[in-house]
Structure formats: structure tokens, C-alpha cells
Amino acid sequence: ATPISIMVGTGRGATAGVLIKNAEALEIMEKVNTVVVDKTGTLTEGKPTLTTVQAVGNMTEDEVMVLAASIERASEHPLAEAIVAGATEKGLEPQSVEGFTAITGKGVSASVGGHTVLLGNAKLMQENNIDVTDVAITVEEHQRGGETVMYLAADGKLAGMVGVSDPIKVSTPDAIKELHDEGIEVVMLTGDNHNTAAAVAEKLGIDRFEADVLPDQKAAVVKKLQGEGKIVAMAGDGINDAPALAQAHVGIAMGTGTDVAMESAGVTLVKGDLTGIVRARRLSRATMKNIR
Ligand code: ADP
Ligand code: MG
Secondary structure, three states: OOHHHHHHHHHHHHHOOEEEOOHHHHHHHOOOOEEEEEHHHHHEOOOOEEEEEEEOOOOOHHHHHHHHHHHHOOOOOHHHHHHHHHHHHOOOOOOOEEEEEEEOOOEEEEEEOOEEEEEEOHHHHHHOOOOOHHHHHHHHHHHHOOOEEEEEEEOOEEEEEEEEEOOEOOOHHHHHHHHHHOOOEEEEEOOOOHHHHHHHHHHHOOOEEEOOOOHHHHHHHHHHHHHOOOOEEEEEOOHHHHHHHHHOOEEEEEOOOOHHHHHHOOEEEOOOOOHHHHHHHHHHHHHHHHHO
16 A cells, blocks of 8 residues: 555545544455444443432332442442432432442442442342342343343342443444445444343344453454454444454544543544444545555
């Protein structure tokens, strides 16, 4: 590729909010036939809000909220921010916590007012022998509506659940449609549960997805697809996504996401608008045509 044509291509991209880091990234885009996308913060806004609070047993909803928010004050996860904001909105005062621990891809734990509290997904509850069958039907209903549900356990017993909802970005449906029109397979990856993932995938017409993916497994999924002969672009926004972005033939970071993601990617979509992937492919095609 001539330096001039690369410069023209990357310059045009930059004007349109598609930052292309180097010649390799620009050259490979036209060859991509598989786009792997992270759900939270990539397909969705990544700014969930609290939508459900439910108490189980003799705790009140407010007590469930206080416990949840008290622990989540120490977490930097977007889910944590939604829970803390929800409690603040209800005028609830958080309590101080001790021994905060984040369990990657599963949830958080801490001691609150002398109680051992766990907050997180089904896997976390299972590992700690917390029985969640009482709320199974309610939880599934909320998940099928696209909500992410977290269970709250206090002293070894289920005490409640909280649900948050993360809206799909306005630009996402168009982006998925354009990618499909170009014959590209879209694969969604998420640490979220199967039901919530299925609801989002169905809404967007995404036919292939993997749920309950632990952060360190994302790169392995990309590698597996590459092993099937696919030319893979990976789009993500989080620190968790960085290894997968680096593993892919080309990594695509959201400019609205973390710096680590952008550093690991060959392309950055300044406004986090996924239609930029199709734009980058057009630039790639035009650039390569000039060269050949
Ligand atoms: P994603 O890939 O969707 O960003 P993560 O791998 O960060 O997901 O988390 C996967 C799941 O683990 C979440 O859907 C949630 O159920 C649980 N989880 C992770 N962090 C927290 C937290 N701070 N509080 C509660 N639950 C959490
Ligand atoms: Mg994400």
C-alpha cells in the first residue's frame, strides 16, 4: 500500500469519526467476514438504570436496596453505578462496608453491618450454595424483557434481587442490518446471562451469540472463530475486551469506552456508532482499489 493512499483513507475516516491507527488496520477491513461484538457498552449504551427491586423473606425492598448500594459503592462496574444511583434517587443512605471483594464476571461481596452479603449472578449464588428457586420464574420474566438481574444474599440466604436495564444504542439496529447486508456474520459475546442475551440478540436479529462468557474467555472465542478460517473484527469498549481486541485481525474500540480498549484496537469509533464499521470497510475497499 502506498503511504499516500493510506493517508487519504485514514484522513477520510477521521473526518467521519472513524480513527484508523495504521495501514494494516485499513487494509484488513475489507476482508473481514465476521464481526464479534461485546453487548454491554458496544451494542447497548452501557449506562444501565435500575428498573426492578424485589425483596424475598422478611427484608423490605428498601433494605435490599441499601445493602446492594452499600456494596456497589466500592465497585466501578456499570451495573454498580446503576444500583448506587437508584438508591440515591430513592433517598436511601448507604452503610459502610468491610472486606469488599469483586468476583470478576460474577459479582461482589462484603460484610455490611455484621452481615455477609453477596450480590451477583446465578453462578455466584450457585458457588455459594444460595437457593434461588423461589424467584426463578420472576427472574426469567425480567431477563426475557432484556433486564440484567442480580441476586442479593445475606448470611447465606437469598434476600432479594435487583434488575437493571441498558438500552440499545439508537445506531445499533442500522449497523447490524448493514453488516448483514454485506454478508458479514455478527456474533455477540457477553458476560450477561443467556436469557438477557437472547432478548437483545432477538431484538437486533443477531443469530449467533455466546452468553455467560467470562472476561478472559473473550479472546479465546475470537481465536476459535479464526481457527474456523474467519477474518474477525472484534468490537468492544471495556478493559475486559482488550485481549480479544488484540487477538482479532482488527480490533474496533468505542471512543466512549476505556482507554485500554482504544490502545488495543486498530480502529476507534469516536462516538461509539457501529455503522462506522461499514464506513471503515468502504474506505478500506477504496484504498485497496487505488493500490491494485
Ligand atoms: P459484561 O461482559 O456484560 O460487561 P461482566 O463480565 O462484567 O459482564 O459481568 C458478568 C455478570 O456478572 C453481570 O451480568 C452481573 O450479573 C455480574 N456482575 C459483574 N460485576 C458485578 C457487580 N459489580 N455487581 C453485581 N453483579 C456483577
Ligand atoms: Mg462492555
